Amino acid sequence: MNMPNEQRRSERSRQAILAAALDLCRERGLARTTVEEIAKRAGVGKQTIYRWWGSKAAVVQEALNERVNATTDFPDTGDLRADLRAQMVVVAEAFASADFAPYVSLIAAAQEDPEIAASLRKVMLEPRVRACAERLRRGQEQRQLREDVDVDVVVEMLYAPLYYRLLLRTRPVTPEQVTEIIAMAFEGLAPPGRDGTPGR
Amino acid sequence: MNMPNEQRRSERSRQAILAAALDLCRERGLARTTVEEIAKRAGVGKQTIYRWWGSKAAVVQEALNERVNATTDFPDTGDLRADLRAQMVVVAEAFASADFAPYVSLIAAAQEDPEIAASLRKVMLEPRVRACAERLRRGQEQRQLREDVDVDVVVEMLYAPLYYRLLLRTRPVTPEQVTEIIAMAFEGLAPPGRDGTPGR
Amino acid sequence: MNMPNEQRRSERSRQAILAAALDLCRERGLARTTVEEIAKRAGVGKQTIYRWWGSKAAVVQEALNERVNATTDFPDTGDLRADLRAQMVVVAEAFASADFAPYVSLIAAAQEDPEIAASLRKVMLEPRVRACAERLRRGQEQRQLREDVDVDVVVEMLYAPLYYRLLLRTRPVTPEQVTEIIAMAFEGLAPPGRDGTPGR
Amino acid sequence: MNMPNEQRRSERSRQAILAAALDLCRERGLARTTVEEIAKRAGVGKQTIYRWWGSKAAVVQEALNERVNATTDFPDTGDLRADLRAQMVVVAEAFASADFAPYVSLIAAAQEDPEIAASLRKVMLEPRVRACAERLRRGQEQRQLREDVDVDVVVEMLYAPLYYRLLLRTRPVTPEQVTEIIAMAFEGLAPPGRDGTPGR
DNA sequence: TCCTAACCGAGACGGTACGTCAGGTCTTAAG
DNA sequence: CTTAAGACCTGACGTACCGTCTCGGTTAGGA
Numbered sequence: 001m002n003m004p005n006e007q008r009r010s011e012r013s014r015q016a017i018l019a020a021a022l023d024l025c026r027e028r029g030l031a032r033t034t035v036e037e038i039a040k041r042a043g044v045g046k047q048t049i050y051r052w053w054g055s056k057a058a059v060v061q062e063a064l065n066e067r068v069n070a071t072t073d074f075p076d077t078g079d080l081r082a083d084l085r086a087q088m089v090v091v092a093e094a095f096a097s098a099d100f101a102p103y104v105s106l107i108a109a110a111q112e113d114p115e116i117a118a119s120l121r122k123v124m125l126e127p128r129v130r131a132c133a134e135r136l137r138r139g140q141e142q143r144q145l146r147e148d149v150d151v152d153v154v155v156e157m158l159y160a161p162l163y164y165r166l167l168l169r170t171r172p173v174t175p176e177q178v179t180e181i182i183a184m185a186f187e188g189l190a191p192p193g194r195d196g197t198p199g200r
Numbered sequence: 201m202n203m204p205n206e207q208r209r210s211e212r213s214r215q216a217i218l219a220a221a222l223d224l225c226r227e228r229g230l231a232r233t234t235v236e237e238i239a240k241r242a243g244v245g246k247q248t249i250y251r252w253w254g255s256k257a258a259v260v261q262e263a264l265n266e267r268v269n270a271t272t273d274f275p276d277t278g279d280l281r282a283d284l285r286a287q288m289v290v291v292a293e294a295f296a297s298a299d300f301a302p303y304v305s306l307i308a309a310a311q312e313d314p315e316i317a318a319s320l321r322k323v324m325l326e327p328r329v330r331a332c333a334e335r336l337r338r339g340q341e342q343r344q345l346r347e348d349v350d351v352d353v354v355v356e357m358l359y360a361p362l363y364y365r366l367l368l369r370t371r372p373v374t375p376e377q378v379t380e381i382i383a384m385a386f387e388g389l390a391p392p393g394r395d396g397t398p399g400r
Numbered sequence: 401m402n403m404p405n406e407q408r409r410s411e412r413s414r415q416a417i418l419a420a421a422l423d424l425c426r427e428r429g430l431a432r433t434t435v436e437e438i439a440k441r442a443g444v445g446k447q448t449i450y451r452w453w454g455s456k457a458a459v460v461q462e463a464l465n466e467r468v469n470a471t472t473d474f475p476d477t478g479d480l481r482a483d484l485r486a487q488m489v490v491v492a493e494a495f496a497s498a499d500f501a502p503y504v505s506l507i508a509a510a511q512e513d514p515e516i517a518a519s520l521r522k523v524m525l526e527p528r529v530r531a532c533a534e535r536l537r538r539g540q541e542q543r544q545l546r547e548d549v550d551v552d553v554v555v556e557m558l559y560a561p562l563y564y565r566l567l568l569r570t571r572p573v574t575p576e577q578v579t580e581i582i583a584m585a586f587e588g589l590a591p592p593g594r595d596g597t598p599g600r
Numbered sequence: 601m602n603m604p605n606e607q608r609r610s611e612r613s614r615q616a617i618l619a620a621a622l623d624l625c626r627e628r629g630l631a632r633t634t635v636e637e638i639a640k641r642a643g644v645g646k647q648t649i650y651r652w653w654g655s656k657a658a659v660v661q662e663a664l665n666e667r668v669n670a671t672t673d674f675p676d677t678g679d680l681r682a683d684l685r686a687q688m689v690v691v692a693e694a695f696a697s698a699d700f701a702p703y704v705s706l707i708a709a710a711q712e713d714p715e716i717a718a719s720l721r722k723v724m725l726e727p728r729v730r731a732c733a734e735r736l737r738r739g740q741e742q743r744q745l746r747e748d749v750d751v752d753v754v755v756e757m758l759y760a761p762l763y764y765r766l767l768l769r770t771r772p773v774t775p776e777q778v779t780e781i782i783a784m785a786f787e788g789l790a791p792p793g794r795d796g797t798p799g800r
Numbered sequence: 801t802c803c804t805a806a807c808c809g810a811g812a813c814g815g816t817a818c819g820t821c822a823g824g825t826c827t828t829a830a831g
Numbered sequence: 832c833t834t835a836a837g838a839c840c841t842g843a844c845g846t847a848c849c850g851t852c853t854c855g856g857t858t859a860g861g862a
Contacts, residue, residue: 008812008854029312034843045814050845104311107367111308112229117369125368146391153361153380154389160364161356167307167367168325169317170356180353188388189354191346208833234822245835250824408828408838429712434817445840450819507767508711511704512629517769525768546791553761553780554789560764561756567707567767568725569717570756580753588788589754591746608806608859634848645809650850 004051016042017049018063022102025060030105057109057116060102065123072131080139081182087132088158088178095166095173104166129155157185209252216242217249218263222302225260230305257309257316260302265323272327280339281382284358287332288378291359295366295373304366329355357385404451416442417449418463422502425460430505457509457516460502465523472531480539481582487532488558488578495566495573504566529555557585604651616642617649618663622702625660630705657709657716660702665723672731680739681782687732688758688778695766695773704766729755757785 020041024033035056039046053059075083094100103124110117132155139145145154161181165173220241224233235256239246253259275283294300303324310317332355339345345354361381365373420441424433435456439446453459475483494500503524510517529552536551545554561581565573620641624633635656639646653659675683694700703724710717732755739745745754761781765773 005811005854008810010813010853013813031312035845036843039814043814045812045816046845047815047847048813051812108308108311110369111304111367112231121368121370125370129370143391145389146387149384149389150380153377153384156361156364156370157357157381157384160360161353163364163368164356164360167311168321168363169310170321170325170329177353180350181357184349184353184357185385186388186390187346188386188390189345189349190386190388191343210834213834235824236822239835243835245837246824247826247836248834251833405837408836410827410839413839431712435819436817439840443840445838445842446819447821447841448839451838504711508708510769511708511767512631521768521770525770529770543791545789546787549784549789550780553777553784556761556764556770557757557781557784560760561753563764563768564756564760567711568721568763569710570721570725570729577753580750581757584749584753584757585785586788586790587746588786588790589745589749590786590788591743605806608808610808610858613808635850636848639809643809645807645811646850647810647852648808651807 009052010048013042013044013048014052017044017059018066021056021059022063022067025102025105026099029101030057030060030109054115055113057106057113058119061106061116061119061123064102064106068124072127074131074135076135076138078142080135080142080144081186083135084132084158085178085182087135088162088182089175091159092162092173092175092178095162107167132158154185158182210248213242213244213248214252217244217259218266221256221259222263222267225302225305226299229301230257230260230309254315255313257306257313258319261306261316261319261323264302264306268324272331274331274335276335276338278342280335280342280344281386283335284332285378285382287335288358288362288382289375292362292373292375292378295362307367332358354385358382409452410448413442413444413448414452417444417459418466420444421456421459422463422467425502425505426499429501430457430460430509454515455513457506457513458519461506461516461519461523464502464506468524472527474531474535476535476538478542480535480542480544481586483535484532484558485578485582487535488562488582489575491559492562492573492575492578495562500566507567532558554585558582609652610648613642613644613648614652617644617659618666621656621659622663622667625702625705626699629701630657630660630709654715655713657706657713658719661706661716661719661723664702664706668724672727674731674735676735676738678742680735680742680744681786683735684732684758685778685782687735688762688782689775691759692762692773692775692778695762700766707767732759754785758782 017038020038021033024037024041033056035046035049038044038056038059039049049056049059053062075086077083106116106120110120129152133151136145136151136154140147140151145151158181161177162173165171165177171177217238220238221233224237224241233256235246235249238244238256238259239249249256249259253262275286277283306316306320310320329352333351336345336351336354340347340351345351358381361377362373365371365377371377417438420438421433424437424441433456435446435449438444438456438459439449449456449459453462475486477483506516506520510520532555533551536545536554539545540547540551545551558581561577562573565571565577571577617638620638621633624637624641633656635646635649638644638656638659639649649656649659653662675686677683706716706720710720729752733751736745736751736754740747740751745751758781761777762773765771765777771777
């Protein structure tokens with residue numbers, strides 16, 4: 001994207017485009033949304049979209065990024081598992097919401113467009129992963145989490161099942177799932193042995 | 201799909217179409233593959249594709265299904281964690297392979313097409329999930345897995361991190377990841393307490 | 401124009417396109433006619449136009465050529481000046497007719513497109529010029545036209561004033577103009593001298 | 601055109617626009633010349649063009665009018681045919697020149713824009729026609745031209761063949777053509793009869 | 801001499817049409 | 832009846848220009 005003069009840009013058009021793109025994406029998914037429709041609904045010329053964005057996916061992502069709660073702070077009440085649960089329930093509820101469709105569409109688009117993938121990771125994923133990892137590290141200091149685990153892998157283990165259901169649609173994402181994940185992850189799958197530590 | 205007369209169908213054309221579709225999908229992804237190209241490369245009329253399949257995704261899925269190793273059997277050596285590791289490493293290697301691109305494309309397409317999603321789940325996912333769940337249940341009987349966990353949720357907990365990396369491309373899927381997942385999942389995240397059972 | 405298979409061509413679409421193009425051209429001129437409108441009015445895809453013609457001008461020309469009276473025969477009653485007058489009056493009336501607008505548009509388009517120009521000359525102009533020249537040559541044999549003139553130049557001298565008014569719109573083209581042209585051309589501009597032959 | 605304040609107008613910009621328009625028109629014809637290109641080449645904002653002219657054709661016409669030899673005087677040596685020939689040869693040479701393309705483009709544009717047509721007639725055509733007609737009238741007084749002919753029609757008869765070749769491009773416009781036209785027009789096409797006056 | 805209205809360059813804007821691509825349907829000829 | 836071939840209608844693509852509309856910056860006259 002080598003941009004034209006940013007200063008002369010019409011904020012009115014920009015907002016109308018982001019809103020229209022997001023609406024259409026919610027209504028029928030990104031694949032069935034066309035640049036022409038976005039332009040028409042936003043009351044804007046197509047060129048204005050092509051001037052500032054590289055693809056309809058880029059528009060949706062900017063819209064999403066601007067509207068999604070920007071706070072990536074993680075609660076820290078001192079109780080790691082409670083804090084994780086609280087945060088993950090928020091995520092689970094977001095995943096279950098109909099408004100979340102554009103994010104799913106974007107992940108789909110990212111599968112065949114490395115640029116979207118990179119930008120998604122950088123903008124949507126990494127800040128939240130980092131916040132969670134930090135909370136986990138504090139949890140290690142507070143002796144609420146094993147010290148010999150890689151917190152980045154823990155983040156994956158906790159959140160991956162939510163993404164699994166989100167993307168493979170085997171079952172709905174629910175707060176109950178969060179409860180189960182945390183319980184299983186913290187308590188482990190090994191049956192309680194005599195000394196509390198399983199073999200291997 | 202209400203099919204025309206199956207018996208008169210040309211197997212030669214069918215195979216050529218499946219091969220062409222898979223090749224193109226590997227080369228440039230499903231989104232950038234067109235029915236027209238498949239037809240031309242297969243030396244086939246477009247109508248022959250539309251006659252027998254509902255979409256290019258359906259073609260790719262049939263191709264994938266026919267070529268992928270059909271055996272969903274799970275090893276059972278008596279050592280649950282070793283068996284899980286063995287099977288998951290096979291999956292991880294598959295995920296890491298370049299030939300796997302069509303499967304990823306299909307998952308992407310499924311996000312905005314419930315028909316593909318349903319068919320993907322039924323054909324690709326469920327048989328393998330079922331096989332794993334059964335092995336886990338035998339593991340419970342063999343006292344190698346807690347008896348109070350829902351094995352279907354355990355399947356998710358084990359495989360979800362592989363899908364997470366596959367679809368969000370944060371890091372490559374590797375055998376090491378499998379080792380870490382199994383260790384963390386079985387041993388749990390809670391720090392070893394005095395009595396071996398964490399609070400809550 | 402390297403054509404696709406001519407045999408599979410839809411005559412229905414072809415006729416609809418020619419008719420629509422001609423109508424639109426009559427209504428508002430070639431410049432204000434768009435390929436999109438032609439397609440819409442003909443109930444045809446744009447691609448069908450682009451498949452068979454190189455430009456909207458080519459469509460109009462084919463339409464014109466197909467509809468214009470194909471007979472280029474020149475009357476030959478034995479009276480050259482009467483025959484010329486008869487034929488030229490037909491042309492003058494055609495020029496004056498509103499239906500003639502597409503021909504004028506085509507001449508305009510030819511000014512900046514040598515291909516249209518060449519095709520116009522070959523299809524519309526030359527056959528008629530040739531027919532007139534032949535009649536003039538017979539006139540020379542019949543001793544009704546000087547034998548020392550180049551009949552091709554005579555054709556120009558007779559018809560050019562009609563084109564002049566058609567294209568420069570100084571005055572309407574009328575049968576009276578034809579009468580004046582023929583009189584002046586045959587009798588000459590030189591004042592009748594003592595011996596009937598002017599100087600120089 | 602309701603003009604803004606003429607006094608504040610930038611002559612520098614005006615000249616740059618006229619020059620750019622004329623150059624572009626010579627290079628690729630009026631149809632393929634865009635206002636945007638004119639503006640860019642002239643180093644001028646588009647608005648400056650739209651402020652002072654109604655269309656690109658108007659720009660070209662003003663450019664042409666300013667640069668073309670403004671003298672419409674007709675020579676008068678006393679020999680009408682020689683004077684006509686001299687003047688017509690100048691015109692023929694102009695027609696044959698590559699620099700003449702913009703004038704031809706303008707005539708083409710005039711076919712579908714009555715405003716251009718009117719302005720072309722008024723500015724380019726009528727003064728020259730009037731000058732020629734006056735010379736012809738003096739020729740009648742000098743007994744070098746029949747007195748019973750309408751001089752305006754004679755002007756057409758003489759110049760129309762030049763325009764015919766210019767616009768229909770059947771053959772190049774040359775001084776020889778001028779010679780032929782004058783000879784044929786003055787001497788007439790009728791074969792010299794016994795009494796020097798043809799029938800009808 | 802300064803003020804201020806106007807013109808100026810630049811170029812973003814809402815549009816229309818372009819010529820192309822691919823979708824899915826329909827037609828033709830061959831087997 | 833199926834097939835390969837490919838023309839057909841449709842609709843979206845991304846681009847080029849249209850003519851209008853801001854922006855500062857500059858310039859010229861009237862106060």
